Amino acid sequence: MxxxxxxxxxxxxxxxxxxxxxxxxxxxxxxxxxxxxxxxxxxxxxxxxxxxxxxxxxxxxxxxxxxxxxxxxxxxxxxxxxxxxxxxxANKDESLTGHVRVGASDAFGALIVAPALARLQEEHRLLRLELVTATRRLSQNRSGFDLEIVPGTAEAPRVQAVVVTDHVRRLYAGRGYVRRRGMPHSLEELTGHAFVGYAESALQVAELAYGRQSITDEPAAFQATSIFPQAEAVRANAGIGLLPEYVVRGHSDFVPVLHHEFERHVRFWAAARSESMRSPAVRAVVSYLLEEAQRRRHQLLPPPRIWDEEEA
CATH class of the missing domain: 1.10.10.10 (Winged helix-like DNA-binding domain superfamily/Winged helix DNA-binding domain)
Structure with a gap:
């Protein structure tokens, strides 16, 4: 007793x-x-x-x-x-308070999560927000974060997860690379091309791999732990990369490769312990993130592009 x-x-x-x-x-x-x-x-x-x-x-x-x-x-x-x-x-009718620590992958964290958190904090100045970025799967011990935004799957003991959004990744090359190596017109013609991808020794999320099982048995010639250096390597003509549309869309120096032949859809989840999900501040973060993802849906899931040979 x-x-x-x-x-x-x-x-x-x-x-x-x-x-x-x-x-x-x-x-x-x-x-x-x-x-x-x-x-x-x-x-x-x-x-x-x-x-x-x-x-x-x-x-x-x-x-x-x-x-x-x-x-x-x-x-x-x-x-x-x-x-x-x-x-x-503070003379505010509904103001959230406290400290919310959010983990997210590098690109999604910077381009989607950060604007959502900024809008939330603009309306709730007493709320303290911390964003930690790294590309990894959901922590199996769910430790260290109030909320994790992770790609792929969100399976872990005693975790509550909410679908944030799907996004599409497609193959891109730099203009100089296409001029030098030519534009492949089928998946078979990708054989022998150089690829840019995640550092395989550090990659935790299989859904983010550049697709070697579908394209080639060769490892990527240029590997990086974050999508940002991968995108810059593709821009600098290091090879063909599987890049998120929300990262490269609108940049004319990224050339679409086989957009009607190959693409990969990856889902982002917001996951947390049940105790965290009951927090009004955490629920607000999830709500603002869902709103931001919906607002940016045209960037996350745009239609495929067709490369005009004359653009080269």
């Missing part, structure tokens, strides 16, 4: 809530600008006050116990009340 030893500290409850959302003491320490030791000490103090363990360590990070879930429900009420108080002090 749990021995109740008095009311817990609201600060300790809010720290527990942050642990529930981020899953790691180190990530919580970064978010709250404190130390791992302090976070551990405050959780221990909360456990003593409540008379039981609020967290259990699992392969997927820290998870709430039954007592922890009840404590987090109280913490969410405190967070909501503090948000209302901050909003009233």
């Amino acid at each position: 749990v021995e109740f030893k008095g009311l817990p500290s609201p600060d300790d409850l809010l720290i527990l809530l942050t642990v529930a959302r981020l899953g790691r003491f180190t990530a919580v320490a970064e978010a709250l600008e404190t130390t791992h030791t302090t976070v551990s000490r405050r959780i221990a103090a909360l456990d003593r006050r409540l008379g039981g363990r609020t967290l259990a360590r699992t392969p997927h990070g820290w998870e709430l116990t039954e007592l922890g879930r009840r404590a987090v429900a109280a913490a969410e009420g405190i967070e909501s009340s503090l948000g209302d108080l901050s909003a009233s002090m």
Whole structure:
């Protein structure tokens, strides 16, 4: 039987809530600008006050116990009340507060997620937003982020995921490359061409590969960990690359290659722990991101282009 030893500290409850959302003491320490030791000490103090363990360590990070879930429900009420108080002090009727840490891939994060976050913060000045970009699959331990925007699939234990958008990737080359090597007119004619793609030693998302299984058995001649240097390498005539339409659309120096023959559709997901998805700030991030993706749909999923030989 749990021995109740008095009311817990609201600060300790809010720290527990942050642990529930981020899953790691180190990530919580970064978010709250404190130390791992302090976070551990405050959780221990909360456990003593409540008379039981609020967290259990699992392969997927820290998870709430039954007592922890009840404590987090109280913490969410405190967070909501503090948000209302901050909003009233700022003379705003509905102002979100807190700190939301978002992880996203490089290009999608920079070109789609960042504008959505900027619009959100413009309307909610008390909200602190952090965007960390890296191209990777969903963290299996769902640790370190309030929300992850990931390509491919969003399968992990105890994760809630929302489809953000599909986007299309097609083959492109630089003008100089086409003049030097010629324009392939079939998938078979791609054999022997140079390709630009992700660094295979670092690529975690199979859906982003440039399609060697469909095109050639040869590895990409130019490899990079981010889509931005890949696009610049294609622009500089290093080879043919499988590039997102939202990155290259509107730039005349990218030449479409076999757009009616080969393309790849990749889905982006917004994924988080259930505790994070209940946060009004996180839900707002998802909402603004969905709006931004819908607004940019013409860039994410445009029709294929046809290369006019005379343009060369």
